[in-house]
Amino acid sequence: MAVPDAEPTTPDIMLAFYRRLYPFKSIFTWLNHEHAPTKLFTHREFAFTLQGDVYLRYNSFSNADELKKQVCTLNPTRFEIGPVYSARPRDKKTVRPAAFSPQLRELVFDIDMTDYDSIRTCCSGADICKRCWTFISAAVRVLDRALRDQFGYKHLLWVYSGRRGIHLWISDREALELTDEQRRALVGWLTVIQGGKEMHKKVNVRMGLKPLPPSIASAYKMLLPVFHDLILEDQDCFASEEGWQALLHLIPDKDIVRSLEDKWEDDPKRSSEDKWQDVEDEIERKKGKGSAILNAAKEDIVLQYTYPRLDAEVSKHRNHLLKAPFCIHPKTGRVCVPVDPRTIDKFDPARVPTVSQLLNELDKLALPQAGESAEHHADWERTSLKPYVEMLDKHVMGLMEETRKSKQKMDLSW
Amino acid sequence: MQNRKEQQRNLALKDTNAGIVETHSHLRYPYRLNFYDKPPLEDITIEEFETAALDRLRVLAEIESCFARNRTFKEMQTVILENVCSKYLELNRTSNELKPLDDERRKDHIGHFVLRLAFCRSEDLRRRFVKAETTLFKLRYETEDSLERAKFLGSRNFDWILASPEEVQELVPSTSSEKPGNYYKVKWTRVPDLVEKRRVLMKRGMAYVPAAEQASIVFQEFQAHLEKALEATAKALPRLDEDTRLVPILDNLSKGFQAGVSSEWSGATEGPDGALRADMIDEMAYKHFPACMRNLHMCLRRDKHLKHFGRLQYGLFLKILGLSIEEALAFWRKSFSSIQDDKFNKEYRYNIRHSYGLEGKRANYAAKSCQQILMSDEPGPGDSHGCPYRHFSADNLQSALLTMYGEHGLSSADMPEIMNMVKAKHYHVACTRVFEITHARQGVKKGEGVGGGESVTHPNQYAARSRELAKKMEEGKEADGDVVMQG
Numbered sequence: 001m002a003v004p005d006a007e008p009t010t011p012d013i014m015l016a017f018y019r020r021l022y023p024f025k026s027i028f029t030w031l032n033h034e035h036a037p038t039k040l041f042t043h044r045e046f047a048f049t050l051q052g053d054v055y056l057r058y059n060s061f062s063n064a065d066e067l068k069k070q071v072c073t074l075n076p077t078r079f080e081i082g083p084v085y086s087a088r089p090r091d092k093k094t095v096r097p098a099a100f101s102p103q104l105r106e107l108v109f110d111i112d113m114t115d116y117d118s119i120r121t122c123c124s125g126a127d128i129c130k131r132c133w134t135f136i137s138a139a140v141r142v143l144d145r146a147l148r149d150q151f152g153y154k155h156l157l158w159v160y161s162g163r164r165g166i167h168l169w170i171s172d173r174e175a176l177e178l179t180d181e182q183r184r185a186l187v188g189w190l191t192v193i194q195g196g197k198e199m200h201k202k203v204n205v206r207m208g209l210k211p212l213p214p215s216i217a218s219a220y221k222m223l224l225p226v227f228h229d230l231i232l233e234d235q236d237c238f239a240s241e242e243g244w245q246a247l248l249h250l251i252p253d254k255d256i257v258r259s260l261e262d263k264w265e266d267d268p269k270r271s272s273e274d275k276w277q278d279v280e281d282e283i284e285r286k287k288g289k290g291s292a293i294l295n296a297a298k299e300d301i302v303l304q305y306t307y308p309r310l311d312a313e314v315s316k317h318r319n320h321l322l323k324a325p326f327c328i329h330p331k332t333g334r335v336c337v338p339v340d341p342r343t344i345d346k347f348d349p350a351r352v353p354t355v356s357q358l359l360n361e362l363d364k365l366a367l368p369q370a371g372e373s374a375e376h377h378a379d380w381e382r383t384s385l386k387p388y389v390e391m392l393d394k395h396v397m398g399l400m401e402e403t404r405k406s407k408q409k410m411d412l413s414w
Numbered sequence: 415m416q417n418r419k420e421q422q423r424n425l426a427l428k429d430t431n432a433g434i435v436e437t438h439s440h441l442r443y444p445y446r447l448n449f450y451d452k453p454p455l456e457d458i459t460i461e462e463f464e465t466a467a468l469d470r471l472r473v474l475a476e477i478e479s480c481f482a483r484n485r486t487f488k489e490m491q492t493v494i495l496e497n498v499c500s501k502y503l504e505l506n507r508t509s510n511e512l513k514p515l516d517d518e519r520r521k522d523h524i525g526h527f528v529l530r531l532a533f534c535r536s537e538d539l540r541r542r543f544v545k546a547e548t549t550l551f552k553l554r555y556e557t558e559d560s561l562e563r564a565k566f567l568g569s570r571n572f573d574w575i576l577a578s579p580e581e582v583q584e585l586v587p588s589t590s591s592e593k594p595g596n597y598y599k600v601k602w603t604r605v606p607d608l609v610e611k612r613r614v615l616m617k618r619g620m621a622y623v624p625a626a627e628q629a630s631i632v633f634q635e636f637q638a639h640l641e642k643a644l645e646a647t648a649k650a651l652p653r654l655d656e657d658t659r660l661v662p663i664l665d666n667l668s669k670g671f672q673a674g675v676s677s678e679w680s681g682a683t684e685g686p687d688g689a690l691r692a693d694m695i696d697e698m699a700y701k702h703f704p705a706c707m708r709n710l711h712m713c714l715r716r717d718k719h720l721k722h723f724g725r726l727q728y729g730l731f732l733k734i735l736g737l738s739i740e741e742a743l744a745f746w747r748k749s750f751s752s753i754q755d756d757k758f759n760k761e762y763r764y765n766i767r768h769s770y771g772l773e774g775k776r777a778n779y780a781a782k783s784c785q786q787i788l789m790s791d792e793p794g795p796g797d798s799h800g801c802p803y804r805h806f807s808a809d810n811l812q813s814a815l816l817t818m819y820g821e822h823g824l825s826s827a828d829m830p831e832i833m834n835m836v837k838a839k840h841y842h843v844a845c846t847r848v849f850e851i852t853h854a855r856q857g858v859k860k861g862e863g864v865g866g867g868e869s870v871t872h873p874n875q876y877a878a879r880s881r882e883l884a885k886k887m888e889e890g891k892e893a894d895g896d897v898v899m900q901g
Contacts, residue, residue, distance in 0.1 A: 149617070149618070150616035150617060150618075150619075151602070151616065151618075152617075152618035152619030152620075153619075174603070174619070178603070181606055182603050182606050184606075185606030185607065185609045185610035186609065186610075188609070188610030188611070188612075189609050189610060189612060189616070205612070213612045214586070214615060215615075215616060216612075
């Protein structure tokens, strides 16, 4: 069943959320990497989307308090984070155009469920449920492993996008410094699924008949069980005629295709598991040179249905603006919370806290005792938001530790 | 007995030979390839300064031309190295001991550094220079013999580490039966293009580059190094302590990049069909002239007059085409049909004779090259000289081209391609393409240009080649007896 949307969020609710619950200090240290403000924060662009779809760009702030003040004044429906520029974005108009350019930016990724619409059977469009979330969790596991193992990145923050996708922010120093060209190359390395609606076979990663490149081969190993559990069993992708026709398009042997087509037309209720077994049986039967091509095609099919589908444009350009963590998704009311990749299989989008739920929790709390001044920014500690903010803080500690270590090194190495 | 002595003597000789120069260390430039790390530190004459640069510029301009015309790397190897370089910038292998290797390499070295000065000044010029130089380096690198190449690579520190066999074993799938070759470990950010295409293995941020892809690291290094050097040069240039000898040369060079440097066209060429007569010009213009001259001819016929620069550009062109002074006088006299004899003799005759070197300082003027037509004497209102690809508005250019060449096979379907080149300011490439299309019936293929893949750099070159092709076709017809059907 699709996740039900919460009641629409009103401006009052948003304002209360920003005043009492949004973890501005944590977000500040996450972007700044240390306590005292540096260019990583002061030269950072923030973009605000106000009620009525007014869009304000090139805002920048000197510290967390200034950011909070402006957010509470403007009460945006959402705000986005951009790159660190060569000058303060708020001074953009006074700077020569040649002197205003993006310098640093986290490496970011965006995986959106709509890219899987052609293969998921339980939901479509804006809907999402625990079942089709499995596509995302598989993608997260593959990418998380690839980025850590192959590229050596350590500081990865996965953030639920609030409705139907997930974002990744990588804050390693080397990642921050990557140029557009390098980001493009990295995305190219990770991209396996290419081709629009009109392209049947979307996986083209081999050179001729060679085996899969090692990086993709290891992803394949992780994804094969997902193929069986999610694609064949849960989603039953090949049950419908459209589904199994799509499958047949990917089999490079006319005889096999014809015989399968006949078989499946006669038996429309045949399950995807059985159909896949049919495919494997047909390939078994073919010995000799043909079987190598067919086995490769089989592997490619598994990849086409399970490999992460990235939005390349988001990752390629340093000046791309991406929604800030902990924002509220206006249509669902849910908070864009961080997600732990190690437990992502247990993540359920329906159980993500909504803003109304959080405010309710605050109201139910006992009124502050006499004499106790209400520490408004730490109120999240007393709500369901706590574990998520702690996740961010833990991540940030790692970043600050790294910054401290590299500063020490620099001090000693004169 | 004697045999043994001879044998001993031969052995002794062999020994001394073995001692002699395996490494050719007597050369100042031991390698054919050059990374251009250090500038030439010696006295150079102004002529050397200019010639080395000009010749190199021809090569770089031709490389740019190849890109604009979408040539493959293999085609470029032929065109650039065999045709163009052998004429202007010969660079022989070290094994070719009879050639003046040091002189060639010195010229190559000097030319590169002079052009750095000329092209560091704007971002656009820097980008184009780096692209052309990197391509030239790649072309030379790929055609270098592997032993020499290995020695060259050894002479410079590329900062790559040879991966240990254990590391390689961990990474390379054990399914492959062949022993994995050498892998070089570098930070992946140094080889983004290899990473993008998955031609390396990745582990913890290090790219493991197979020996076969080693070249890519070298090319990246070359490019990155040159880009940095150019920026430094640009900063240092204002402090160039010099008199007025070098700056004009440098200015001329950077202009030359835009138009492609032409070869000399100063001597009248004897046309393939014998002497050229005044009454042949109409037909010749229709059949063989490039757009600039065709336009001048049409304006001359239409107005019965041409202004000064128009007469100059067209007149010199006709001279080199093969029009003698007598025929030229007749031609112009007839063309200026509305003016009287005495006016013509008073105002025009002297100048025509002057341009043939028969009056005044008797200078034999060369016909203007494409570069000169593009760059100097901008046409004003009422002028018809210049280069139509540059000086006509886009609409006018298209209708003019279709009018002039519609019957030669140029159609409106060709216009977008041509106009793209014009928009990118590759005027001579556009003109070359028009040549190819209008001479397709004579067997000219796309990419062939005006012979051997060269692009047009001089109007006379266009006309001469056109006439040559027409003559070949005529001869083909005669030899067969029947009309030869061209595809």
